[in-house]
Amino acid sequence: MSGKKSAAPKPDMTVKQFKETVIKHLRSTLGTYEEKASKQAWNQAIAASVNEFIFDGVSRTRKTHAGKDARAVHYLSLEFLMGRLMSNNLQNLGLYELADKAMKELGFELADILEEEPDMALGNGGLGRLAACFIDSMATLALPAIGYGIHYEHGLFRQEFFKGRQVERPDQWREFGSPWEICRPESEQVVKLYGYVETVYENGGSHKVWHPGRTMRAIPWDIPIVGYGGHNVNVLRLWESRADKFFDWDVFNSGGYVDAYTESVQAETVSKVLYPNDETDAGKELRLIQQYFFSAASIADVMRRFRNAHGNDFSKFTALNALQLNDTHPAIAIPELMRVLVDEEGISWAEAWKMTRETFSYTNHTLLPEALEKWPLRMIQHVLPRHMEIIFEINARFLKDEVETKWPGNDGIKRKLSIIEEANGQMVRMGNLSVVGSHAVNGVAQIHSDLVKKDLFPEMNELWPGKFLNVTNGITPRRWMKACNPRLSTLIEKHVDADWPRYLEKLTALKPLADDSKFQKEYMAVKHANKEDFVKVIKELTDVDVSADAIFDVQIKRLHEYKRQHLNLLYIMALYRRLLINPDYDMHPRVFIFGAKAAPGYYLAKEIIFAINKVAEKVNNDPRIKDKIKVVFLPNYRVSLAEKLIPAADVSQQISLAGKEASGTGNMKLALNGAITLGTLDGANIEIAEEAGEENVVIFGMDVDEVVETREQGYNPGHYYQNNEELKAVLDWLDSDFFTPGEPGLLSAVKHNLVDHDPYMVLADYQSYSDAQSKIDALYRDKKAWARAAIINTASLAKFNSDRSIQDYADTIWNLKPIKAAAK
Numbered sequence: 001m002s003g004k005k006s007a008a009p010k011p012d013m014t015v016k017q018f019k020e021t022v023i024k025h026l027r028s029t030l031g032t033y034e035e036k037a038s039k040q041a042w043n044q045a046i047a048a049s050v051n052e053f054i055f056d057g058v059s060r061t062r063k064t065h066a067g068k069d070a071r072a073v074h075y076l077s078l079e080f081l082m083g084r085l086m087s088n089n090l091q092n093l094g095l096y097e098l099a100d101k102a103m104k105e106l107g108f109e110l111a112d113i114l115e116e117e118p119d120m121a122l123g124n125g126g127l128g129r130l131a132a133c134f135i136d137s138m139a140t141l142a143l144p145a146i147g148y149g150i151h152y153e154h155g156l157f158r159q160e161f162f163k164g165r166q167v168e169r170p171d172q173w174r175e176f177g178s179p180w181e182i183c184r185p186e187s188e189q190v191v192k193l194y195g196y197v198e199t200v201y202e203n204g205g206s207h208k209v210w211h212p213g214r215t216m217r218a219i220p221w222d223i224p225i226v227g228y229g230g231h232n233v234n235v236l237r238l239w240e241s242r243a244d245k246f247f248d249w250d251v252f253n254s255g256g257y258v259d260a261y262t263e264s265v266q267a268e269t270v271s272k273v274l275y276p277n278d279e280t281d282a283g284k285e286l287r288l289i290q291q292y293f294f295s296a297a298s299i300a301d302v303m304r305r306f307r308n309a310h311g312n313d314f315s316k317f318t319a320l321n322a323l324q325l326n327d328t329h330p331a332i333a334i335p336e337l338m339r340v341l342v343d344e345e346g347i348s349w350a351e352a353w354k355m356t357r358e359t360f361s362y363t364n365h366t367l368l369p370e371a372l373e374k375w376p377l378r379m380i381q382h383v384l385p386r387h388m389e390i391i392f393e394i395n396a397r398f399l400k401d402e403v404e405t406k407w408p409g410n411d412g413i414k415r416k417l418s419i420i421e422e423a424n425g426q427m428v429r430m431g432n433l434s435v436v437g438s439h440a441v442n443g444v445a446q447i448h449s450d451l452v453k454k455d456l457f458p459e460m461n462e463l464w465p466g467k468f469l470n471v472t473n474g475i476t477p478r479r480w481m482k483a484c485n486p487r488l489s490t491l492i493e494k495h496v497d498a499d500w501p502r503y504l505e506k507l508t509a510l511k512p513l514a515d516d517s518k519f520q521k522e523y524m525a526v527k528h529a530n531k532e533d534f535v536k537v538i539k540e541l542t543d544v545d546v547s548a549d550a551i552f553d554v555q556i557k558r559l560h561e562y563k564r565q566h567l568n569l570l571y572i573m574a575l576y577r578r579l580l581i582n583p584d585y586d587m588h589p590r591v592f593i594f595g596a597k598a599a600p601g602y603y604l605a606k607e608i609i610f611a612i613n614k615v616a617e618k619v620n621n622d623p624r625i626k627d628k629i630k631v632v633f634l635p636n637y638r639v640s641l642a643e644k645l646i647p648a649a650d651v652s653q654q655i656s657l658a659g660k661e662a663s664g665t666g667n668m669k670l671a672l673n674g675a676i677t678l679g680t681l682d683g684a685n686i687e688i689a690e691e692a693g694e695e696n697v698v699i700f701g702m703d704v705d706e707v708v709e710t711r712e713q714g715y716n717p718g719h720y721y722q723n724n725e726e727l728k729a730v731l732d733w734l735d736s737d738f739f740t741p742g743e744p745g746l747l748s749a750v751k752h753n754l755v756d757h758d759p760y761m762v763l764a765d766y767q768s769y770s771d772a773q774s775k776i777d778a779l780y781r782d783k784k785a786w787a788r789a790a791i792i793n794t795a796s797l798a799k800f801n802s803d804r805s806i807q808d809y810a811d812t813i814w815n816l817k818p819i820k821a822a823a824k
């Protein structure tokens with residue numbers, strides 16, 4: 001064991017002082033007092049106390065960056081799935097234990113009070129949560145960075161089940177305000193829309209003037225992002241849309257009370273709701289306006305800051321600014337920057353284009369065709385007439401100067417690479433625009449980045465060798481271990497340096513302990529205690545009784561056919577059938593745990609949820625199987641629920657069809673917390689297997705090459721259905737009324753999709769999956785072998801620290817150096 005040093009400072013505050021501060025805020029900020037205050041009020045009082053540290057950090061960091069004229073990255077993302085902020089902030093400031101003690105002395109459990117905080121669910125899934133982990137890491141690494149997004153009034157919908165079916169309810173994360181945000185009216189921006197473009201001829205030349213049809217206000221709300229150790233506090237700036245003229249007095253006075261509000265209602269709609277679609281193209285004018293609204297406001301903000309420091313000398317612009325596109329959602333920022341540089345600053349096209357390309361970089365998060373954004377050309381022309389002209393110009397120059405030079409006379413390649421797609425009445429391909437307008441393009445796991453080059457943009461890769469890179473995703477160990485798994489963190493800290501949440505490679509010190517039976521027992525006792533806690537959560541949320549001695553087999557992620565929750569379901573049904581046929585069927589008891597939201601308009605995904613719930617109902621109440629299987633579908637899966645479940649998981653199901661899951665990040669969180677991955681060779685699973693060792697994960701199914709081969713040979717799911725007795729039996733079961741008494745056919749959609757189409761080859765991988773599940777069962781029964789594998793997983797995952805991902809971005813894409821904020 002080496003010397004322990006802590007990266008988290010001990011703040012110069014005592015428990016007594018913390019208590020006093022909380023009570024001060026309870027009285028003077030919340031206007032209540034100890035005897036009367038609700039838990040909600042205590043929560044807010046703690047937040048206000050913590051903010052005394054945080055706000056000071058915000059100003060120190062800002063001042064340092066401004067003073068040094070620092071190069072900064074601006075991370076543009078339509079989604080930031082933050083979850084709760086309190087516990088993370090307390091941890092990163094090193095205040096958690098102090099606050100815990102203080103609250104105990106005041107007669108409360110801190111953990112209880114923390115439950116009062118609503119999740120900040122301004123994202124759908126992996127892509128949004130990645131952005132949240134990344135801004136934590138940027139602050140931790142002291143990188144000058146700012147996250148830009150939308151201040152949605154309603155985040156991702158709250159999910160309820162009614163008779164087994166998903167029902168969506170609005171999310172109200174800031175119904176009573178949020179203590180973490182600071183409104184910055186002084187940095188308000190104006191965003192223009194619609195209208196027409198005029199060519200103005202003057203002094204022998206001409207320039208373009210956009211006469212917008214309407215304008216709206218963008219109001220920034222800053223959420224402080226506390227780096228681990230508390231030295232650096234960056235901000236996440238979220239834009240709220242408001243009507244330009246809050247109220248039209250003329251219309252109001254002439255009797256048009258309702259009309260006077262129309263404009264404000266329309267403008268405020270822009271930041272009203274997060275689109276709940278995950279990996280599908282929303283294709284709505286409002287969504288395009290959301291994308292433009294936050295991109296334009298953010299670029300205006302970057303410009304404002306730059307002009308304050310440098311006036312209109314743009315020679316240093318690219319040296320000081322990097323703009324990162326989190327997927328194509330903010331791609332409209334590329335023509336927006338061109339517009340500002342050319343039309344507003346009078347910079348030549350060639351110069352502006354060079355600056356734009358040097359400034360932008362783009363992360364691709366998916367190969368799924370339905371998620372690659374395309375906008376109808378007519379729509380862009382209508383909403384953003386000047387931008388459409390700019391896109392035409394970018395495209396014309398790209399095709400003429402770059403594509404034609406490389407492939408003279410090749411119209412086929414031109415058609416393929418063009419930013420404009422001629423089919424479907426002309427569409428603008430946002431992926432092509434992003435690649436053309438960026439100096440670097442990265443995928444999110446090695447295999448995904450390879451496929452981006454090979455399958456998605458092969459010609460672009462030939463045109464610009466070196467432009468396409470890989471940055472494997474990561475997760476912040478602060479939230480996903482230190483804060484969410486205190487028992488394991490405490491155990492770890494007995495053996496490794498206290499700064500492991502910053503330097504996760506320190507966990508390799510646990511490897512020699514993997515065979516130590518005392519440590520194995522301690523490690524598994526932690527897992528068991530976490531499971532006992534989660535047994536209560538399951539009971540509370542679903543009223544199902546489960547035993548912590550069973551295997552907790554977990555699949556948590558958005559509901560999507562490619563993620564194959566229905567493969568999991570088929571296996572559950574098969575196990576159930578085996579037990580009905582042979583009540584002595586030898587297996588370790590198992591709890592199958594699902595958490596997943598389906599996009600509200602995604603029919604089959606909702607049918608899969610319904611089928612799982614119906615099978616669960618039957619299985620959970622069948623005395624014949626003696627509780628050997630339990631199935632629970634947790635409603636409203638979200639970050640704060642993940643934080644409770646992940647520490648309790650034994651098995652991590654990562655069973656997407658190979659080639660479809662770009663990376664996955666839940667796979668990293670679960671493995672770090674000691675769950676064994678049951679997965680395909682897809683996304684980051686491959687790298688997890690490399691790091692943890694193939695013997696410590698259970699891999700099954702076709703790999704990418706086999707998937708391609710099977711498809712080329714003409715995939716026929718009916719073949720698997722006909723030739724696998726068990727598979728046929730469980731699929732036919734879905735047609736009966738066994739799970740829906742008196743109502744046969746309610747679950748047929750799932751069966752028929754699989755037998756007749758099976759776009760994600762569930763049936764082809766079924767047998768291999770079932771065999772892999774048997775391996776899991778056998779491994780679990782060998783207690784020492786299981787403990788060993790789990791420990792090795794925890795000890796081996798340093799690569800998936802999001803600090804490493806961000807360091808890669810900083811080194812290979814942003815060329816960004818840390819600047820530590822000055823001390824007080």
Ligand code: GL7
Nearest residue numbers: 126127365366444661662663664665
């Ligand atoms: C995703 C990928 O599906 C997921 O595999 C990846 O981990 C995540 C972050 O890179 O991005 N792409 C995508 O469109 N969504 C994702 O979660 C919604």
